[in-house]
Amino acid sequence: MRIQVIIGQLLRIGVFTSIGIAFLGGIIYLTRHGHEVVDYATFKGxxxxxxxxxxxTSVFELRGRAIIQVGIMLLIATPVVRLIFSAIGFAAEKDYRYAAITVLVLGIILFSMLTGKAG
Known part of the structure; x- marks a missing residue:
């Protein structure tokens, strides 16, 4: 039961932290580039x-878009960390079937993230 409380807090903290980081990056970005006119006719890469x-390194240079991207990366990493904690919790409770399913789902997600293949 304790692991479920930890997982709930982990999700809450992860989401609110990622929102805060992305919001801070958005403020920095808009203060520096909010006045620029966007040219959608040319792709700049x-x-x-x-x-x-x-x-x-771009975050330490306080580049707004990089900070926003770190917030998004943290938001994506939050459920992955939840899966890791869930697998540990299931294994601690000796519920090996659910631990194996959780590890399988974690493996599929990590494979998809690292290779870019979705199925």
Whole structure:
């Protein structure tokens, strides 16, 4: 029963933290770029500071879009961490069937995220 409370708090904290981070990034982005006129006629590609390899250095440079992206990444990671805690909880309760199903779902999600294949 204790693990369910921890999982509930984990989800709540993860969602509210990701919303706060994305909101902060949005404020930073709008204060710096809110006055710019967007040109949808030309595609400029993905900026270097938003790519996963550069995202955390861009956060320390206080780039708004990078901070928003970290908030979104945290929002995506929250249910994955929930699955990890659920698998641990099921294993601790010796409910190996549900632990195996949870690990299978976790494996499918991680495979899809890392390879870009959805099925």
């Amino acid at each position: 993905i900026p270097d500071y938003v790519k996963p390899s550069n995202i955390f």
